[in-house]
Amino acid sequence: MLRLLVLGLVLACAVSLSSSAVILENGAPILWAQTASQVTELPMHDGILLPDPWNYLHRMSLYRLMIAATDPFMGSMGTNATDSPLWGLPLQLGWMLTSGRLADPTGATTCGLEAEPLCISTQSWWACVNYFASVLPFLSAAQQGFMGAGAQVQMQVPAGVQDYCTTYADCKAKYPDAMSKWDAFFQGLKTTSESLLPDDVKKDTILGVYWDAQMASTYASAACNARQSHYSSVEVSFAQSWLNSAEYVAAARFQANMEKALLFLSPLPSRILQEGDSAPNIVGLTAEENHTLYIFSWMKTIDSLLGGTLLRLWKGAMCSVNTRQKGAQVLEQLLLNPSFATSTFLSIITEMTTSC
Template structure:
């Protein structure tokens, strides 16, 4: 057996080992009893209508450094995409954009969009997003590429004006601020976003029963997300000195774990996204958290820290081969993807099994 085949054979057993190890840390996980915590702040207060944004000089102006403006962008995409998903469930819980919406809200609630060196600047509740927030910078690309690709593909209908983002006061060269700028700077990522929204637009509306689970839409959504993450993390490295080493490490650990989830076409709906985020740390990590698991973290949060660190450690030790083999294995069949999601749940979504 050659080394590549041997590596493929070892991928699933390795994930099972990780899941059992992380599971031993969470025999009695704490679960949030407040379902409203999963919704982004102000979710019900924004209508999701593009007319909410002001028009100046024949341009729709979006202050992408304000929490509520980014939330409006997410809500607009969410509302428009609702008609393309079958059997959405109560409160449209089957929309494939829930994972992105909810994670943005969780970044805000856990104070990861504030100024890392001074938590009083753009702190939770202030409504602004710091230009020095690594998480805020990464999320910039996620929401910008999705929104602008939806505009470019015609998914949002006939918009009479150009879209322009308010330019930040700092690090202006790290970002793009219009459809023209983002397409010129990042054509591949924009193409993936456009593919996703053109695919949704091409679907039958209202959807048929066969569209109950649209794995193509899930794949295209995650492909767009990963393209944005790849660009955003490169920018994040340039401003990472503002965060603690522990928070920087967790950021990269978590994003790598999400890449494993994406390869298995992890379901991005409301309930599954809420399960995944249950273990997301309720605050940024500090230098004091580097040695020991934080005392103020729940068992579930501690288990996630251990799990994502183990995934990254093994992947780094393999020189990235672990992720490559995982992606290869997941691409072989839907059965493999189902097995992959099972082991991911064993590893990251422990309450489903304990």
């Protein structure tokens, strides 16, 4: 009951006028303290782990367990306990919860609403896309021994829902590229961390295989596209821009630790967008949220007008550790600094490309 009251307060803050999205609770992702800290705390039957990814606490638990299991191999990321790039994922899930994006968009059920605040809807496009960035990597981590020797996992699924894979073998058969990339990440994490490479090279290498896996999950989540029909055209446009922005972040091998992830997630829209919402003048959203939506839209529009040239230039410019570090800084300026001119962004990309 207490956790439901806490969640109610968090959701109330999230939907208040002119308030940025609620991302943290007591310095951790939303309801982090209520999640499983040990694999043995997950449901189990006949020796098989049975997490319910349609319960927010269970899905968040997948992230907590993955972070704990991989932290021993993340020394090159920094000295802080929250330097792992995996921290961006639970923070993102928390934003989806408090902004209402995990709720049933069809209105046919109360899933995700006040009556069932921890319910994640199988009809939510956002929840579906996140499934590929939570369940798939967890199944891979378990397969690669990160959840204990011989751990077997099968995800629970609501009755009548058939279009989600639930086991490693099932996901591997349906989404072979994504699962192979996650396998490569978890395998590479061990070998790279144990190598004699300098820490900056280890870090860049680990981030490289991590973002390869993340983007493979993103591409596989095209299976969720039919669920976009439940949303306004404005929300769909934002969703597409959000996916597009991941291409830039991935190419820069952005270290999505807690500190950096917060910078990118805090100005995301704190509610689902409706018809008539037009950035940078959306009523009820902060100036920061409006700016971020405007920049997302600008990047997608420019790239479309240029036939994909902007993204190709960007990827081409991310050719070294130095340019990737500079690229991450440029993205921060573009999204977070309203005075940073979009023309400056274009000139910097051109300059970095010539150095490759």
